[in-house]
Amino acid sequence: MPAELRWPGKALPDEQPAPDLPGSEVHGAPRDGWLDRVYLGDGLEVCRHLLPGLRGQVRLVTIDPPFDTGSTWTRRVRLRGAGPTVRVHETQYDDRWAPGTYLQHLYERLALLRPLMAEDATIWVHCDDRRSHHIRCLLDELFGARNFRSAVTWRRKPGRSNTRNVFDAATDTLLFYSRSDRYRFERPVTRESEEAQRTIQKRFSYTDADGRRFMPTPIVSPNPRPNLYYPYKGRQPPPNGWSFSLEKMQAWDAAGRLYFPERGGRIYRKIYLDEYEGQPVSDLWTDIHVINPMARERLGYPTQKPEALLERILRTVTAPGDLVLDTFAGSGTSAAVARRLGRRFIVCDDNPGAVHTITRRLLTQDVEDAPGFSVHRAPTPEETGGLRLERRDDALHIAHLDAPSLRARLGSARVDDWRRLADCVLVDTQWDGAVLRPDVVDVPGEGALVRGTYPLPATAGAVRVRVVDLLGAACEATLTLPGG
Ligand SMILES: C[S@@+](CC[C@H](N)C(=O)[O-])C[C@H]1O[C@@H](n2cnc3c(N)ncnc32)[C@H](O)[C@@H]1O
Structure with a gap:
């Protein structure tokens, strides 16, 4: 009998199919009948929903769940455009757990990820020294200790020397398991590791x-x-x-x-x-650095991981076309990398702010020939009054956005131009009453304002408008044109 971790209330989840989660927003067109997918929801429910259609289809599960830090992770949001700088802190996710709940939460989700994986698939779980020993026990139990492949130590940063009585935690752990002893592995090489740098300096x-x-x-x-x-x-x-x-x-x-x-x-x-291509990579990764404050990939999402880290994982264990699943997607690093490398993906997060960040990230990513993607969340109800739409000549004009939560958070700061509160505007000029398929995507760069006025094609019918504010809260309304 192998050793097993126990806690009060330990139980495996059932596989009861979850209610359908249809796409409420679609960007781009399918390729070979496939659309990548972003879900808003608990990973457990999303796995239940995926199981009937995708059992045994996923080639890589890569997850970066909460680490049990005891913190609430927030994001700093700054109003756009000119005018006084106003910042608010917005909670993204809570990483505080009642005793025993952390392990049960992760155990259930790992248990339902396994049947989605192909026989030759691998799973990578990102964690740190708070829980890596426990998570390894869970993975041994669910995947078999014989399928343990590596515990990669990723050195995120140089250690500081001013920690008291302990060593500064400068590393994270990536636990890598396979579903069977047959799996793809393309050993990576690097010129950037300390070993490779030493070789370059000394031997060349x-x-x-x-x-x-x-x-x-x-x-x-x-x-x-x-x-x-x-x-x-x-x-x-x-x-x-x-x-x-x-x-x-x-x-x-x-x-x-x-x-x-x-x-x-x-x-x-x-x-x-x-x-010289470099040295074969070992289980000590020192050549990938945390995202620096000026990096283009930085999105301000707390605990966002560098694309280079996911790129190494994907290149090592997947081929183009393989399906990648991440049920703790955060800012969508795994999705962005999968898309850039020609892999298919399904990601989910239960934080609406994360799903908005992922959607925005994919919409602004410059990747040729990628399939479109769908976003699956409960449809946003029509907001009367929250969003005022007008037709001016041949254009749609957004006259006002309420964004009540955001305005409440700003306190006494008065904001006359609603565009200072908006993160993006999506317009579907042929709204079918169910799925938003935007033909106008207005996602300005950091600090810039959305345009607010959009020419309407002669063919425009019912025009559906979705505006997402800086907190990730969405508001939708419809402008019905004569004949629409
Ligand atoms: C450490 S962050 C992931 C960061 C991500 N790797 C990135 O690069 O941005 C963990 C994420 O898991 C999400 N999360 C926590 N519990 C979840 C659950 N039960 N289902 C779906 N997402 C969950 C949180 O909202 C958070 O965005």
Whole structure:
């Protein structure tokens, strides 16, 4: 009987199918019948919903659940445009847990992720030293200890020396399990790790006449073979012979790729620095850094992970077209990377602010030829009064946005231009009454204002408008045109 972690109320979840969660918003067109998907909802319910159609279809589960930090994670929101700087802090998610609930929460969700995975799929769970030992026990139980592959240590930052009586926590852990012993693994290489940097500094210390830096590597055969045992340009072969034949030796020599030390002895092959791919990556990742405050990928979502981290995981264990699932998606790093690398994805988060951040991120991502994506959340009810729409000549004009929660949070600060409160505007000029398919997507860059006035095509029918404010709260209204 393998060791097992126990807690009061430990129980596996059922697989009762969840109510349907149809897409309420669609961006772009399907490719080969597929639309990527973003769900607003609890990962447990989303897994229940996915199971009937996608059992055994997912090639990679990558999750970054709350770490049990005991904190409430907030985001700083700043009003757009010119005018006094006003900032509010908006809660994104709560990482405080009653005793015993954290493990049960994660256990249930891991248990329902497993049947969605293909036989040759892998799962990666991002955590830190608060819970990594417990999560490893859960994964051993659900996936089998024999399917443990690696516990990657990601060094997020240099350690600080001013922590009291303990070592500063500078690392996170990525627990990597497979569903069976058959899974894809393309070993990554890097030039950026400390090991690779040391190799570059120490061993690439030779320079060709044309200035190219190189490292000499021995060409020694591990096993004796008669055709590898020959003297070359007066140099005697090593005891087991060279590692390649005379013809190859001549070809490398003619290409100037052999190094003959002046002191005599063996011949070496030159590995040029400009062709060097790097060192194989080990389970210590020191070459990926937290997102710096000025980085373009930074979205202000708390605990957002760098794209380079997800890129390494995806490139290692998935191929283009594979399906990636993340049920704790946050700002959508896994979705953005999957889309950029030509993988399909399904992501979910139970925080509406996260789902808005993901949607916005995907809408502003510059990726050619990606399939469209759908957003699945309960439809936003029509807001009468909250959003005032007008037709002016041949254009739609948004005259006012209430954004009541945001205005309440601003206290006495008066905001006359509603556009200072808006994060994005989506307009569907052929609204079918059910699914928003925006043909106008107004998602301005940081600090900039939405336009607020949009030309209407002659074919416009019922025009549905969705405005999302800076807190991620949405408001929708319809402008019905004559004939629409
Ligand atoms: C650590 S953050 C993920 C950050 C993400 N990796 C990124 O790069 O932005 C964890 C996320 O899990 C979400 N979450 C927590 N419990 C959840 C649940 N039961 N279902 C869905 N999402 C959940 C939180 O809202 C939060 O956005």
